[in-house]
Amino acid sequence: MDNKDPRTGAHQPALGYPAQGYSQPQDGEIDLRELFGIVWAEKWLVIGITAIFAIGSVIYALNQTDIYRAEAELAPADPERSGGSLSSQLGGAAALLGVNIGGSNGNDISTALATLRSRQFLGRFISDNDLLVPLFASEWDKNLQQAIIDDTVFDQSTGEWQLDSGAPTEHDAYRRISGILSVNGPDTQTGIVTVAIEWPNPEQAAKWVNWLVDAINQEVRVRDIQEAQNAIDYLQQQLQSTQLVDMQRVLYQLIESQTRITMLADVREEYVFRVIDPAVVPDQRSAPRRTFIVVIGTMIGGMLGLMIVIVRRLFRV
Numbered sequence: 001m002d003n004k005d006p007r008t009g010a011h012q013p014a015l016g017y018p019a020q021g022y023s024q025p026q027d028g029e030i031d032l033r034e035l036f037g038i039v040w041a042e043k044w045l046v047i048g049i050t051a052i053f054a055i056g057s058v059i060y061a062l063n064q065t066d067i068y069r070a071e072a073e074l075a076p077a078d079p080e081r082s083g084g085s086l087s088s089q090l091g092g093a094a095a096l097l098g099v100n101i102g103g104s105n106g107n108d109i110s111t112a113l114a115t116l117r118s119r120q121f122l123g124r125f126i127s128d129n130d131l132l133v134p135l136f137a138s139e140w141d142k143n144l145q146q147a148i149i150d151d152t153v154f155d156q157s158t159g160e161w162q163l164d165s166g167a168p169t170e171h172d173a174y175r176r177i178s179g180i181l182s183v184n185g186p187d188t189q190t191g192i193v194t195v196a197i198e199w200p201n202p203e204q205a206a207k208w209v210n211w212l213v214d215a216i217n218q219e220v221r222v223r224d225i226q227e228a229q230n231a232i233d234y235l236q237q238q239l240q241s242t243q244l245v246d247m248q249r250v251l252y253q254l255i256e257s258q259t260r261i262t263m264l265a266d267v268r269e270e271y272v273f274r275v276i277d278p279a280v281v282p283d284q285r286s287a288p289r290r291t292f293i294v295v296i297g298t299m300i301g302g303m304l305g306l307m308i309v310i311v312r313r314l315f316r317v
Helices: 032-041 043-063 085-097 105-117 119-128 132-137 170-180 202-241 245-267 290-316
Strands: 068-076 138-141 146-149 181-184 193-199 273-277
Touching (some): 032 043, 068 202, 105 119, 105 193, 105 202, 119 132, 119 170, 119 202, 132 146, 132 170, 170 181, 170 193, 193 202, 202 245, 202 273
Antiparallel strands (some): 068 273, 181 193
């Protein structure tokens, strides 16, 4: 259809059809060329916001306390500790008599790991080693390379806590040490268990990891000795009260298995975990990742600046 202007004689495109080669963005939309122009016109606003976030990220990263990770690698102790073939032969009789002659070594490791993470064990560990003050009032001085006590938290001269809530409770102590302690494993192929502590004081971190390993070995060792001795006393009472020869033979074998447990526990320091690689004082921090913090902070600033510019443009339109 030929639309001709009666006044000028010029031809115009048909109504409802845009001129060929012309594209107009819909209302509320911004094409890339226009977007670039908007950003370029407001470039100093974007640069300013990005710079503020970058500087803030640098300050934040530099003010973060260095954290050091000390870890020890452990392997399960000799599985013969659990009773070996005698356990499979006499397990039924022991169960009837209510005597534990040892299960699989995997169960022993699982029980030891659960004990290591338990509130009762960690609370006793903190108490036995006087760790309450180091956990809550100790600070690491990088210049002096030593730990110092914050007098605003704990007064060393009077031995009193200066916190508004008073001395930290057992729950506070458990949450604090649980937050810095990690126990990973056992590995499905090697059985290796990793015990680690992340703490600003690298010397304390290494020391506490090694103390924890010693403590869990001692905990399980003492418990097994006590259980074995109780079992021996009970079996001896049963032995005196029965006249059946076959039952006496079973009881003697059970007493032998319990005696073996006490003997092994007495001579073996690394009772449940054998130390493959003890914790040493780390010389490199594990956190914070300052470069990552600065990069992320700068990117957030840049994206925020672009969003502000675009939103301002849309509201103007």
